[in-house]
Amino acid sequence: AQSVSQHNHHVILSEAASLELGCNYSYGGTVNLFWYVQYPGQHLQLLLKYFSGDPLVKGIKGFEAEFIKSKFSFNLRKPSVQWSDTAEYFCAVNAPGGSYIPTFGRGTSLIVHP
Amino acid sequence: DSGVTQTPKHLITATGQRVTLRCSPRSGDLSVYWYQQSLDQGLQFLIQYYNGEERAKGNILERFSAQQFPDLHSELNLSSLELGDSALYFCASSVGTGVSYNEQFFGPGTRLTVL
Numbered sequence: 001a002q003s004v005s006q007h008n009h010h011v012i013l014s015e016a017a018s019l020e021l022g023c024n025y026s027y028g029g030t031v032n033l034f035w036y037v038q039y040p041g042q043h044l045q046l047l048l049k050y051f052s053g054d055p056l057v058k059g060i061k062g063f064e065a066e067f068i069k070s071k072f073s074f075n076l077r078k079p080s081v082q083w084s085d086t087a088e089y090f091c092a093v094n095a096p097g098g099s100y101i102p103t104f105g106r107g108t109s110l111i112v113h114p
Numbered sequence: 115d116s117g118v119t120q121t122p123k124h125l126i127t128a129t130g131q132r133v134t135l136r137c138s139p140r141s142g143d144l145s146v147y148w149y150q151q152s153l154d155q156g157l158q159f160l161i162q163y164y165n166g167e168e169r170a171k172g173n174i175l176e177r178f179s180a181q182q183f184p185d186l187h188s189e190l191n192l193s194s195l196e197l198g199d200s201a202l203y204f205c206a207s208s209v210g211t212g213v214s215y216n217e218q219f220f221g222p223g224t225r226l227t228v229l
Contacts, residue, residue, distance in 0.1 A: 034217075043116055044157075044204065044220040090157060101147070101170050102218065106156040 002027040004093050006105035013081050014113050021076040021108050023065075023091030033074040034092040034102060035065055044090065050074065061085070083114045117141065118207050118221035126227045132193040135224045139186055139207030145169070146188040147208070147218060148180055152201040163188055164210070195228045202226075 007022045025031065035047040048059025055067040065076045074091060088109050092102035117140035127133055139146050148160040150173075159172035163182035174180075177195075182188040192199060202225050206218040 036220075043118075043222045044206075045116070046217060046219075049217060101159050101162060101172065103159075104149075104157040 002031075002093055002095050002103050004091055004103050004105040006089075006091050006108050008108045009106065010109045010111075012111045012113065015083055016080050017112075019076070019078040019081045019085070019110070021089055021091075021110070023074045023076065023105060025072050025074070025091075025093040025103075027072075027093065027095050029095060032094040032102075033065070033067060034094070035059065035063070035074075035076050036090040036092060036104075038088040038090065038107075040087065047076070047089075081110075081112045083112050086110060086112045116219040116221065118205060118219050120203075120205050120221040120224050122224060123222065124225050124227075126229065127195060128229055129195055129197060131195050131228075132191065133195065133226065135190040135192070135203055135205075135226075137188045137190070137205030137207075137221055139188070139205075140219050143207035143209055143219070144186065145208045145210060146182055146186070147206040148174075148188070148190050149204040149206065150201045151204060151223070155201075157204075160190070192226070197228050200226055200228045 003026045005024045033050040036044040037047050038044045048057050050057045050067045058064045088107045090107045091105040094102040119138045121136045144165045147162045150158045160174040161180050162170040180190045202223045204223045205221040208218045
């Protein structure tokens with residue numbers, strides 16, 4: 001069964017700092033990868049997704065993620081965070097050919113101080 | 115706004131009781147997914163329905179059941195509630211159930227508190 005690990009459970013940054021959140025998955029075949037964000041009191045929203053092609057994926061709000069197949073990783077990055085990026089971030093993996101149900105990581109809580 | 119609606123937003127009940135959570139998917143979406151989010155377990159997939167039929171099951175307890183109606187809205191029934199069932203329950207929808215269609219859109223959630 002596929003699994004997803006998000007190593008950083010809590011991250012605290014100051015505005016303008018750079019962000020990188022780690023996501024590793026365990027599945028040897030083709031995968032679809034997602035990052036979702038959950039702002040305080042709101043529902044999960046899709047930040048970006050990778051299905052195929054360019055492993056560097058750009059999403060909304062200046063976020064990007066890089067798929068490194070050899071490392072089974074899909075890390076989320078943002079060069080300069082803002083206070084409004086304070087949220088919970090979830091990595092999700094889906095393996096085509098399976099049940100098509102994404103497996104979510106435990107989430108990373110990001111707090112950005114102004 | 116994702117287009118997925120859930121009611122009620124908050125639910126407070128006692129142990130042993132039964133509750134029903136409701137979800138209306140985005141217009142045109144045939145798949146509905148239910149998730150439970152708790153502090154210690156993270157986001158856990160419970161069950162998926164596609165066009166009225168159960169398609170996949172996750173970590174759903176036998177005390178929980180769901181169904182999807184002809185108008186595609188879905189209900190999650192939780193019975194014999196325990197304190198540990200207190201959580202945020204999310205519904206998500208997607209167009210279909212194949213790989214090209216598994217981008218999910220989440221509703222605002224129902225916060226269930228069992229006292």
